[in-house]
Amino acid sequence: MSEPSPAFPRERSGTRWQTEVEVTHGIGLHARPSVAFTRLAKSFPCAIEVAVDGSADWLNGKSIVKIMGARIRRGTRLRIRAEGSRAEEAIVALGELVRRNFDEDRKHGRPDGRPDGRPV
Amino acid sequence: MAAPMAAPMAGPSELRGKPASPGRALGPAFRAPAPATQSLPAGGDARAALAVAVTLAIEELRVLAAGADAQSAGVLDFQIEMLLDEDMLEPALRRIARGEGAALAWAGAMDAHIATLVADAGFPDKDALAENSERRGSGEDAFADDVERRGSGEDAFAARASDLADLKQRVLDALAGRARADFPEAAIYVGHDMPPSLFLAHDWSKGGGIALAAGSTVSHVAMLARARGVPMVIGLGPLAIQSGQPLLVDGGEGLVRLDPGEPVADIPVPPAVLPAVPPVAPRLEPVATEGFRLSVNLNSLADLDAVDPAAVDGVGLVRSEFLFLSPAEALSEERHVACYRRIVTRFAGRPVTLRLLDLGGDKALPGLIEGGPASLLGERGIRFLLAHPELARIQARAIMRVAALGPVSVLLPMVTLPTEVTAMAELFDEEAARLARLGVPARRPPLGIMVEVPAAALTLDLFAEAAFFSVGTNDLMQYLSAAARDNPAVAPLNTGSETALFRLLAQISAGARALGRPVSVCGDLAGDPDAVARLMALGFRDFSVAPSRLPALRALLRRPATAEG
Numbered sequence: 001m002s003e004p005s006p007a008f009p010r011e012r013s014g015t016r017w018q019t020e021v022e023v024t025h026g027i028g029l030h031a032r033p034s035v036a037f038t039r040l041a042k043s044f045p046c047a048i049e050v051a052v053d054g055s056a057d058w059l060n061g062k063s064i065v066k067i068m069g070a071r072i073r074r075g076t077r078l079r080i081r082a083e084g085s086r087a088e089e090a091i092v093a094l095g096e097l098v099r100r101n102f103d104e105d106r107k108h109g110r111p112d113g114r115p116d117g118r119p120v
Numbered sequence: 121m122a123a124p125m126a127a128p129m130a131g132p133s134e135l136r137g138k139p140a141s142p143g144r145a146l147g148p149a150f151r152a153p154a155p156a157t158q159s160l161p162a163g164g165d166a167r168a169a170l171a172v173a174v175t176l177a178i179e180e181l182r183v184l185a186a187g188a189d190a191q192s193a194g195v196l197d198f199q200i201e202m203l204l205d206e207d208m209l210e211p212a213l214r215r216i217a218r219g220e221g222a223a224l225a226w227a228g229a230m231d232a233h234i235a236t237l238v239a240d241a242g243f244p245d246k247d248a249l250a251e252n253s254e255r256r257g258s259g260e261d262a263f264a265d266d267v268e269r270r271g272s273g274e275d276a277f278a279a280r281a282s283d284l285a286d287l288k289q290r291v292l293d294a295l296a297g298r299a300r301a302d303f304p305e306a307a308i309y310v311g312h313d314m315p316p317s318l319f320l321a322h323d324w325s326k327g328g329g330i331a332l333a334a335g336s337t338v339s340h341v342a343m344l345a346r347a348r349g350v351p352m353v354i355g356l357g358p359l360a361i362q363s364g365q366p367l368l369v370d371g372g373e374g375l376v377r378l379d380p381g382e383p384v385a386d387i388p389v390p391p392a393v394l395p396a397v398p399p400v401a402p403r404l405e406p407v408a409t410e411g412f413r414l415s416v417n418l419n420s421l422a423d424l425d426a427v428d429p430a431a432v433d434g435v436g437l438v439r440s441e442f443l444f445l446s447p448a449e450a451l452s453e454e455r456h457v458a459c460y461r462r463i464v465t466r467f468a469g470r471p472v473t474l475r476l477l478d479l480g481g482d483k484a485l486p487g488l489i490e491g492g493p494a495s496l497l498g499e500r501g502i503r504f505l506l507a508h509p510e511l512a513r514i515q516a517r518a519i520m521r522v523a524a525l526g527p528v529s530v531l532l533p534m535v536t537l538p539t540e541v542t543a544m545a546e547l548f549d550e551e552a553a554r555l556a557r558l559g560v561p562a563r564r565p566p567l568g569i570m571v572e573v574p575a576a577a578l579t580l581d582l583f584a585e586a587a588f589f590s591v592g593t594n595d596l597m598q599y600l601s602a603a604a605r606d607n608p609a610v611a612p613l614n615t616g617s618e619t620a621l622f623r624l625l626a627q628i629s630a631g632a633r634a635l636g637r638p639v640s641v642c643g644d645l646a647g648d649p650d651a652v653a654r655l656m657a658l659g660f661r662d663f664s665v666a667p668s669r670l671p672a673l674r675a676l677l678r679r680p681a682t683a684e685g
Contacts (some may be wrong), residue, residue: 031198031283038201064198065207 008092017088018081021095025102028073033102038064040097046084048094061094076081135359139539140337141345141352145329146380149612151363152311157397166222169487170212173294178203180290199287219622220508223295223487228286228510239282262586263385289448295487296446308367310359313606314341315484320420324350329369331376338594338614338644339606340482344442345371347419347666355608359433366632412677413475415664417642421459424466426667431674434471436529436664437590437642438463440515441477447488450477453513458517464526471527473590473664474519475570476512476544478533479511482606493604501534501570502537506543516551520562528565531590535576541585571639572596577624580631589632593643597621621645622654629659640664 010019025033041048041061048061052070059066063082072078078098082090097103126418178200202208211232215225303309305326309318312333319341323330335354345352351371361367361378368380415436416427420443443459444450464472472489481502484491489504489509505512519530532544545567555562568586571577571596582590594605601617603610625641633637638664645651647669653676655663665673 032194035194035198035201038205060207063205063207064201066206 008095010091012086012088015087016083017091018079019091019095020077020079021098023072023074023076023078023098025074025098025104028071029067029074031068032104034064034067036097036102037094038062038067040094041090044082044086044090044093046082046087046090048080048082048083048090051079073097081087130449133378133380134331135331135356135376137331137353137356137374137376139352139371139579140332140342140354141330141350142372143329143349143351144371144510145308145327145351147306147328147367148304148333149361149363149365149367150307151361152303152309152314166216166220166225166487167213169222169295170209170216170226170291173226173291174203174209176294176609177287180294195283198292199283202283202287203291211508219255221235221486221488221490223292223451224489224508224511226291226295227288227447228508229450230284231510234281234284234288236316236373237284271479288381289452292446292448292451296448308369310361310363310367313339315482318682319344319350320442324348324358329353329367329371331356331359331367331369331637333357336606336608336611338598338611343594343644343666344419347423347668349418349668351534411661413472413640413662414670414673414677415640415662416670417664417666419666422499423667424463427670429470430669432470434473434527435463435467436473436640436662438472438474439478440475440596441483441485442483443478444477447485450485450488451514453514453518456515457521460518460522460528461525464528465520467526469526469621471529471566473529473531473568475531476502476505476515478570481535482611493607496598496604502532502540502544503534503536506540509547512544512547513551514637516548517555517562520548520552520555520564521560523563523565524561528563530565530567532567532569533592534573534588534595535583535586536573537575538582538585541567541569541583545585568637570595574600574624577628581635584635586637588637589628591625591628591639591641593621593641593645594626596624596643600624622658625655625660626658633659638662649673652676 005116008019010017012018023029029037038061049058050061050067050070050072051058053076054070058081060069061067061082080091082088179487181196181200181203185193185200204213211229212222212225215228216222220228280436303322305316305323306328308328309322309330310332314330314332319330329350330341330352330540332352332354333356335352336342337354342352342354344350350436351369353369353371353376355374356376366379366381369375370377413433415434416423417433417437417439418424418435419439420429438460440456440459441450444455447644449455460472460474461472478501479485479489480498480503481489481493482491489495489499499507504514519528520581522528530548532541535541548564548567552564567585568588568590569576569583569586570592571580571589574591574596577585577591583589595619597614598605600620601610603613603616603617605614629639639660641660642654642664645655646663647665649672652663652673663673
């Protein structure tokens with residue numbers, strides 16, 4: 001896990017950390033980005049939730065069904081919050097994943113960003 | 121083997137039972153596992169069954185993903201994540217809590233999920249969806265295309281519906297795989313009784329036979345054995361037979377000989393050829409002369425090879441529940457279409473009557489419906505279908521798609537009240553409208569009813585909504601005599617109620633005539649020449665029988681042939 005970037009915008013209230021990021025990926029959180037997002041979310045022990053634009057509906061960030069169901073498209077403002085152990089680290093990692101366009105540019109990588117060990 | 125059939129008494133190496141299906145078969149015994157292992161309790165167990173199937177499906181996907189290229193692995197990873205998500209299982213578990221079997225609960229929940237995706241996004245291509253579920257494993261390439269092609273404007277979210285259809289089928293297959301247990305080819309099946317699904321899943325072309333401790337000559341499995349020409353003996357009582365022990369089953373005499381020590385050459389090989397179809401069939405024409413019609417009953421696609429379509433007036437009854445050996449197949453619209461299309465094209469232009477799934481009783485599909493004696497008076501036939509409309513809708517759509525190719529009509533099983541016909545007609549109308557919206561070629565077929573519940577038989581005048589009637593004599597007899605057809609203890613009561621049956625048949629014949637609706641007889645009674653003579657006296661003209669009964673019936677019904685093209 002990368003060190004939390006000191007420059008990444010985030011706020012804290014008690015044990016909860018929250019950030020907001022704009023989805024710039026060409027399509028949005030469709031299948032592959034959703035896999036990347038939820039797999040990364042599930043690698044953290046804290047509770048992680050997301051909300052779309054101004055919605056007050058917080059969805060389980062570890063559920064691909066919920067993430068897909070939210071139909072998060074390009075231009076969506078995505079709020080990510082986490083509470084519990086390693087919460088700050090989690091929101092920074094997830095926020096950066098969204099900013100990196102879910103590593104989709106690395107066309108032959110696996111959706112969760114791990115290298116697949118194959119020659120390109 | 122000089123004349124083993126002449127032996128009137130069962131010696132120490134012989135067991136005497138009752139003949140259930142003629143023919144002789146020699147082979148090693150296969151002892152079926154104890155019945156207790158065959159019918160696990162439903163309810164709480166359905167949760168466990170689904171959980172196991174989902175785990176199996178995830179493992180399969182992981183193996184596939186490990187060997188796949190990066191893009192394919194992307195699709196598979198998505199499917200794995202979906203299956204790992206508790207939110208994915210939750211709707212299915214809710215359905216199980218309401219009493220549905222694992223397969224139906226899963227299929228119903230997934231269909232609902234898919235329908236939401238499709239409805240929300242106006243998913244344009246339903247055929248692609250169905251196709252995808254058929255060609256699992258090669259569906260991966262669609263993924264990369266989605267990303268590229270659907271990126272601008274089209275809805276990449278809705279495209280995921282095809283992944284869900286794929287997942288649905290994979291888990292259903294896993295559920296079925298757990299339930300299926302075949303036995304070696306050419307073996308003699310030895311057990312207390314035999315579930316029809318096991319009979320149907322087995323390849324009998326290499327021979328083999330059936331020896332049952334209990335069983336009944338009028339059970340479904342006996343009916344299937346006779347139609348397929350598999351020798352079968354029932355009512356043998358407690359069996360001290362080891363797996364692998366050589367056995368001779370004489371289905372004509374009702375005898376089983378242990379360690380017969382006979383040269384195999386003495387046994388007709390393969391014994392499971394249909395005895396009633398002559399190897400060189402004379403040119404036969406349909407018997408649609410003098411107002412008589414002779415049609416054939418089909419229990420499997422294998423039966424198609426046993427029938428010369430030109431020699432019959434059509435298919436009077438397709439027992440569709442026997443065409444699908446697992447819930448996965450029964451819940452696959454494309455699988456239904458493939459089966460019906462084969463039948464309709466083979467009988468080019470002749471009428472084909474498809475009966476909707478008559479599940480329940482001894483016709484179970486574990487995971488979908490557990491069956492059992494209690495369901496004979498419970499949710500069987502149309503009752504089960506109306507209680508689980510997802511299944512009925514799948515079948516209705518498939519039938520209507522194939523009905524566009526040839527003359528197809530539909531039989532509703534186990535109808536008790538006219539309201540059931542109305543409800544099913546509405547379901548067909550709704551699905552017809554849906555297919556029309558999607559631009560899928562389809563035709564809404566006429567709906568007729570099986571006359572097998574006494575309450576319906578006594579009130580045919582109330583069933584004007586039915587386009588035709590077909591009398592299922594086996595079940596009518598069972599319900600009329602309140603004696604189960606597969607319980608040897610009450611078998612004499614069942615067969616002894618013939619007088620009551622014929623009185624009711626007279627009333628049915630008159631009732632159908634008064635309504636101006638065609639009526640046919642498709643039960644075992646129609647295959648018995650003596651009974652057919654009595655049926656003719658009552659005014660019945662339309663009979664549908666197993667392939668093996670065609671020659672006897674043709675001889676009986678045939679009138680001096682008029683010109684026939």
